[in-house]
Amino acid sequence: MNWINQINNEIKCIAPSIYDGMEQWTKHSIYKIPSIVTNPNRKAYKPQAISFGPYHYGEEHLMAMEEHKHRALVHFLKRCEKPIEFVFQAMEQVVQELRDSYKPLDPIWILDTPKFIQMMILDGCFTLEILRANHNHCVVDDYAENDPIFSEHGRFYILPYIKRDMLMLENQIPMTFLRTLIQLEIRTEQEYDHELLNEKIVKLLNPRTPLIQSLGKCMHILDVYRKSLIQQGPSHPTRMPKETKRNWLTLEAGEEIHYAKSLRVVVIIRSAVELHEAGIRFRKSKTLSLRDVSFDRGVLRLPILVVDDTTEYMLLNLIAFERLHVGAGNEITSFIFFMDTMVDNAADVAILNRKGIIINALGSDKIVSRLFNSLSRDIAVDRHGVLEVARTSMSGFCKKPWNRWRANLIHTYFRNPWAIVSLIAGIFLFVLTTIQTIYSVKKSYENSGQMTFSMNNCSASIKILNGSNFKKWKKDLEFSLGIADLDMALHETKHVINDQSTPEEKEKLAKWERSDRLSSCAMKRTISEHVISGLPEKENAKEYLAAIRKRFQVSDNVESGYLLKQLTDMSKPNGKPMTLT
Numbered sequence: 001m002n003w004i005n006q007i008n009n010e011i012k013c014i015a016p017s018i019y020d021g022m023e024q025w026t027k028h029s030i031y032k033i034p035s036i037v038t039n040p041n042r043k044a045y046k047p048q049a050i051s052f053g054p055y056h057y058g059e060e061h062l063m064a065m066e067e068h069k070h071r072a073l074v075h076f077l078k079r080c081e082k083p084i085e086f087v088f089q090a091m092e093q094v095v096q097e098l099r100d101s102y103k104p105l106d107p108i109w110i111l112d113t114p115k116f117i118q119m120m121i122l123d124g125c126f127t128l129e130i131l132r133a134n135h136n137h138c139v140v141d142d143y144a145e146n147d148p149i150f151s152e153h154g155r156f157y158i159l160p161y162i163k164r165d166m167l168m169l170e171n172q173i174p175m176t177f178l179r180t181l182i183q184l185e186i187r188t189e190q191e192y193d194h195e196l197l198n199e200k201i202v203k204l205l206n207p208r209t210p211l212i213q214s215l216g217k218c219m220h221i222l223d224v225y226r227k228s229l230i231q232q233g234p235s236h237p238t239r240m241p242k243e244t245k246r247n248w249l250t251l252e253a254g255e256e257i258h259y260a261k262s263l264r265v266v267v268i269i270r271s272a273v274e275l276h277e278a279g280i281r282f283r284k285s286k287t288l289s290l291r292d293v294s295f296d297r298g299v300l301r302l303p304i305l306v307v308d309d310t311t312e313y314m315l316l317n318l319i320a321f322e323r324l325h326v327g328a329g330n331e332i333t334s335f336i337f338f339m340d341t342m343v344d345n346a347a348d349v350a351i352l353n354r355k356g357i358i359i360n361a362l363g364s365d366k367i368v369s370r371l372f373n374s375l376s377r378d379i380a381v382d383r384h385g386v387l388e389v390a391r392t393s394m395s396g397f398c399k400k401p402w403n404r405w406r407a408n409l410i411h412t413y414f415r416n417p418w419a420i421v422s423l424i425a426g427i428f429l430f431v432l433t434t435i436q437t438i439y440s441v442k443k444s445y446e447n448s449g450q451m452t453f454s455m456n457n458c459s460a461s462i463k464i465l466n467g468s469n470f471k472k473w474k475k476d477l478e479f480s481l482g483i484a485d486l487d488m489a490l491h492e493t494k495h496v497i498n499d500q501s502t503p504e505e506k507e508k509l510a511k512w513e514r515s516d517r518l519s520s521c522a523m524k525r526t527i528s529e530h531v532i533s534g535l536p537e538k539e540n541a542k543e544y545l546a547a548i549r550k551r552f553q554v555s556d557n558v559e560s561g562y563l564l565k566q567l568t569d570m571s572k573p574n575g576k577p578m579t580l581t
Contacts, residue, residue, distance in 0.1 A: 027100035029219035030055075030172045031324040040377060044313040045320065047171045049161035052123045054102060054109050054116070055170040068149045069122040072129040075142055080185040084121075087184060091117045094180055101174040101219075123173050124181050127221075130162060131200040163205055164310060169317045169324075172220035194218075202228045208306075209288050223328075226318050230331045235286040236294040236301055238390045270341060270398060272348035275300065278398040282355040290335040295390040298397060302352075305339075307368050308361035315375055323379075330382040338387045340376035345369050465527045470552035473526065474545075481519055489516035489541045516541045523548070 038045045050065040051057050109116045133150050143150040182192045198215045201224045218224045285292040285303045294301045318332040346365035352358040462480050465473040481487040495509045519541035538544040
């Protein structure tokens with residue numbers, strides 16, 4: 001019953017309760033990462049050398065650094081010339097704000113305020129001393145030359161582990177606390193410029209990336225590092241396909257959900273190899289910002305990404321922060337998801353490595369591909385971000401028919417040497433077949449005006465009778481029929497037989513009839529249609545040939561007259577008659 005009364009009371013004052021909850025949520029910035037996130041790789045979220053803040057304080061493997069924190073505190077107090085009591089009192093003014101930064105916070109740190117402040121002072125002063133030593137690029141003058149941490153030896157051997165642990169989400173201290181300590185150190189009432197602190201942090205953790213714009217007031221060191229990675233947006237525009245651009249701007253709510261689902265199926269499966277096969281070229285972006293991703297006219301621009309031993313834990317903690325902190329953004333998570341869609345195996349890494357986009361410091365392309373595949377496990381992506389626009393534009397490019405055919409050709413025939421050899425051989429055979437076909441057609445066309453007879457390995461051709469070549473046609477006909485032993489009907493008349501005829505006479509008649517039939521067929525097949533239409537039908541081949549001769553007797557006379565005229569003209573050089581001497 002008490003529980004029921006409690007619920008009823010909360011319902012009555014729901015508005016103030018919601019407001020109080022919202023105000024409290026805005027104060028949280030450092031989180032204990034749930035086991036559902038850390039289970040695949042617990043080591044990536046745990047500090048290995050030093051603890052910052054309450055979550056890993058007192059763990060046995062981290063206790064060795066406590067004496068170095070104490071020494072850093074002493075040097076800090078000497079430099080700022082402030083007693084520890086003054087610093088302690090100043091921290092008491094912000095202790096509740098510090099506690100509110102952690103979600104959740106063990107009750108022991110709520111009940112024991114002095115211990116909490118002591119821990120925060122030690123961690124904060126050590127952090128500032130590390131930043132100061134790195135900023136000076138040399139051994140700090142008030143530390144011994146053989147100091148285990150603040151010496152050249154410490155910078156080389158110990159600092160990389162400290163920098164790693166500074167990027168653990170569970171190993172953060174609020175920037176408010178660091179700014180308060182700096183304010184005590186500078187001994188002035190003028191407010192310290194928080195951008196100077198941001199610059200020192202970026203210089204320590206991300207020296208390759210210059211701080212080109214204000215990062216604003218950040219929540220902790222991991223937040224500073226994250227903002228330094230995404231300072232600039234795309235340096236080139238991304239052109240959307242016409243149909244996609246229209247849908248993107250005009251879809252109704254229900255249609256937009258459907259479009260996003262279809263986009264997930266169609267777009268994200270494209271690997272770097274598939275994109276390369278489809279004709280997409282890879283180039284380095286102008287900046288190192290992870291937001292500087294664009295696609296335009298077949299060119300995908302990506303920022304340079306160094307993949308080494310620190311990449312996995314750094315990205316996992318950034319993804320965890322974006323996942324747990326409301327309002328942090330989704331830029332890092334979206335970029336990792338974008339890269340994972342392009343990196344399926346070692347071949348994809350090799351392409352990006354050749355283009356200078358991925359700098360592989362791990363050695364094996366297979367290890368890098370596995371890294372990206374593991375980073376994107378169970379992450380959520382903003383479906384309306386800049387990277388989604390680039391991915392949609394690439395999908396539209398790959399769907400164009402020519403790019404699809406090109407990708408299929410390369411995927412099928414250019415994946416291994418034997419496939420390339422077989423393709424070349426196939427093309428060569430196709431060319432030879434084409435040449436042979438053209439030659440055969442050409443020869444057939446050239447022979448289309450004649451008929452060929454062949455017998456006993458002897459062959460002869462007859463040109464088609466077209467009205468002006470009767471004499472040659474007649475000679476070719478008689479010769480062709482002669483070598484085929486079919487010219488009997490052209491020279492002899494039909495023999496008459498009776499009951500008293502001998503077998504030789506009957507055989508001779510049969511030979512004549514065969515000659516007559518085939519000779520008639522040969523003549524009709526070698527006469528053009530416009531000539532044969534003017535010839536009369538005759539009973540046998542001999543009469544048919546006589547009719548043709550009569551039909552072209554005029555043509556022979558014309559031809560004779562033409563030859564005579566040619567001879568006459570030849571006898572008159574320069575138009576004058578020849579004279580014999």
